[in-house]
Amino acid sequence: MRLAELSERSGVSTATIKYYLREGLLAPGRQINARTAEYDEDHLRRLRLVRAMIQIGRLPVATVREVLGHVDDDSLPRTIRMGAAMWALPQVAEPDEEDEHVRSAHEAADQLLESLGWSNAQALVSISPAYRSLVVAMAALRRIGIDWDAQLLVAYARLMHQAAVLDLDFLERHPSEAEKVETAVLGAILVDPMLQSLHRLAQEEESARRYGFGDQQ
Template sequence: MRLAELSGRSGVPTATIKYYLRERLLPPGERVTTTTAEYSDAHLRRLRLVRALVQVGKMPVATAREVLAAVEDESLDHHMRLGAAVWALPHGPAPAEETPEAAAARRTADELLHRLGWRYGAEQGAASPAYGMLVNALAALARLGYPHTVEDVLPYGRIAGELAVADLDLVEEYETPAEQVEAAVALTVLLEPVLLSLRRLAETEESHRRFRGDA
């Protein structure tokens, strides 16, 4: 397909597509003449991913480029490629090394992963951005006097395990490894607002059941 058709099928203006091409967020098309190029369904998929990162995820172009580089790294096996792409997403600051809360939060996080049987996550430890997010969150709970023990957060870990199964079931519906990696990144960005909204709606329902009854 030519640029105009790619724009029409994706809903992305041609000027924006040209910008993505200049910024190396979208691979170049196959050159037909000196002024035109041919684009494929792979470009259409990549455009959807770029829009998820930049427009929905509000990701800076430089960060999006790093994520896409991980998506394209065919030197890794499928598991490592999925992990590298998701790790490249923004995860917030690393935990502070010097605070007692952070040290205690690391112990809690390690015990939590052990209780959940998440051996691979435990082996990654501090190298994992998601582990750093968990430590920061547990430290904030402790600092502000809210529940933060392993027993307090273990139910959330078990629910997260079920969510991971649902996530990868969706990813496996895509045919090729490249499509699966792209889908894993896009769904990580796009489904997190869905999870947050569903949690708040569920809390509204449960609050009504507990505290309002039939009133």
């Protein structure tokens, strides 16, 4: 397809596509002559990913370039490649390790992973942003006097594992390694908010089922 068709099918203006090409976010098309290039379905797929990261995820171009670098790094095994791409997305700040609540949250998070038998996750705690986010959230709860029930956390974690199985089953439908990693990145930007919304809707549904809509006490 030519640039005009790529623009029409993607919904991205030709000027924006040219900008992405200049910034290295989109691979050059196959040159037909000095003024014309031809693009394919891979360009369309990548363009949709870039558009999601920039326009929906509000990521700066430098971050998008870093994420794409990991997406395209076929020297890495799939787990590391996917992790590197996901970890390049914006993450929470490093917690204050001198904070007593952070220290106790670390202990609780480690005990949680151990009780779940998540040995692979345990091996990554020193570098995983997800583990860091868990510790930050648990520390914040403890700081305001809420010590979340450990057994409840285990139940939630097991539900999340079921979601992770569905996630990776969906990734397996895509033929190439790059497409699998791209889908994981899109999931972080688009699917995570969708799942959070479903969680809220489920809470509303269950609340109405239990308590109704009236002023009952």
